[in-house]
Amino acid sequence: MGKVDERRAALRLKLIDLAEAQIAEGGLVSLRARDLAKGAGCAVGAIYNHFDDLNALILEVNGRTFTRLGEAVGGAVAQAEALDPKQRLIAMSHAYLDFAAEQQTLWRALFDVQMSLDGPVPDWYLQALGGLFAYIAAPLREMFPDMPEAELDLMTRALFSSVHGIVLLGLERRISGVPIDQIREMIGQVLLRIG
Amino acid sequence: MGKVDERRAALRLKLIDLAEAQIAEGGLVSLRARDLAKGAGCAVGAIYNHFDDLNALILEVNGRTFTRLGEAVGGAVAQAEALDPKQRLIAMSHAYLDFAAEQQTLWRALFDVQMSLDGPVPDWYLQALGGLFAYIAAPLREMFPDMPEAELDLMTRALFSSVHGIVLLGLERRISGVPIDQIREMIGQVLLRIG
DNA sequence: GATATATCTGAACGGCGTTCACAGATTGCA
DNA sequence: TGCAATCTGTGAACGCCGTTCAGATATATC
Secondary structure (H helix, E strand, O other): OHHHHHHHHHHHHHHHHHHHHHHHHHOHHHOOHHHHHHHHOOOHHHHHHHOOOHHHHHHHHHHHHHHHHHHHHHHHHHHOOOOOHHHHHHHHHHHHHHHHHHOHHHHHHHHHOOOOOOOOOOHHHHHHHHHHHHHHHHHHHHHOOOOOHHHHHHHHHHHHHHHHHHHHHHHOHHHHOOOHHHHHHHHHHHHHOOO | OHHHHHHHHHHHHHHHHHHHHHHHHHOHHHOOHHHHHHHHOOOHHHHHHHOOOHHHHHHHHHHHHHHHHHHHHHHHHHHOOOOOHHHHHHHHHHHHHHHHHHOHHHHHHHHHOOOOOOOOOOHHHHHHHHHHHHHHHHHHHHHOOOOOHHHHHHHHHHHHHHHHHHHHHHHOHHHHOOOHHHHHHHHHHHHHOOO
16 A cells, blocks of 8 residues: 555656756756656656645755855854854855855755745645745844834845845846856955945 | 838837837737737848848847936936935935836846847947946946946946845845835845945 | 446647748849 | 849747646555
8 A cells, every 4th residue: 555655656756856957957948748758667647646836846856956145154154153243144144145056956956936926825835935034034133123023024035135146147148247256256245334 | 223122221220129129018028029010011031131030130229228228327426416425325226227127128127138249249238337337436436436447347347236235136026125115125125334 | 246436548739949941032143 | 114132021830848647566454
């Protein structure tokens, strides 16, 4: 009785693994149902017994990526806990940059996938994002102890978006692509002048 | 002899107009060669006598959008010339936000189109971007007269990217979508604390 | 072992960007 | 004006895509 469930789970996992590897190598646009089927040794139709469509499969990959991203930033926070709050902000931003630079296509997939069409945003997505925001909010609270909660919340989002923008455009050759050390410097320029 | 050139130019223009309208209404993904041909009253194949592919057509639309974006930001700079440099930075950032919010799909197309594959980035693209950077660099130079040129250049890019990130994620419902007034406030929060 | 249920199969469907052999119009030249 | 050369428009056809579905197959239940 466990036989079928095992095979089910194994195929499901293999498909996610393959999709992850493919996105890592060639980006979202290189993901093809027929390639996945060939790689997993199944028919194309079988994919749709496990996922509603390829977008759902991409979301699974994004879930993994988001988890690793959270771990990377969280690790930086832990390592920097002795530093003053501003330095902690910079440390986690640099961790964000490093993660994005090292796994560019997987990281890009987090934001490129279209998900607003079907149902609402998945829970894990909002939770993962909330986790990142929490990392940012903590040092900010120390830096601005008198700031109202609403404003601090806004500032959290603003700083995340700023760093995200610097990383996004900095890694994009066509916009203002620059060496990673300069991206690091840009993050420092902005964050050091805050507060 | 001008007859054929007229028709050529007219069809070319009509195709760009149609593509612009379609992107404005449904985004890049809704652009379809057969719809364009039907709208322009020509055969699908005729499109490819005027553009290498649909991507080249999109780039034409982006050229227009970039021009209008430059005008919008430039207008804000002109109107704020009496203000102190920091307020000018905020004024042009708000103009950037307003433009992006009012013409969201056209603005998104500027960054969504894939152009790194074929040849190098078009000239007008780099020039338009350079124009935007110049608007930012001027107030910064006043604010930091002793800053080395290289660092000022980096700071220009950093601030542009920051504002871009705040606008990008602020307008995106799934990430941290918020009302436009709050996006405005976020821009102020970051820029007011600079320098 | 027989029946019911769930899964897998892969050809087929509709839609896409792009191509190409052909038809038609326009131009340059005698 | 007539004729050939050249360029432009035509739309069916090509190859690829995600997705579907009737039929084949394997598993679970009794």
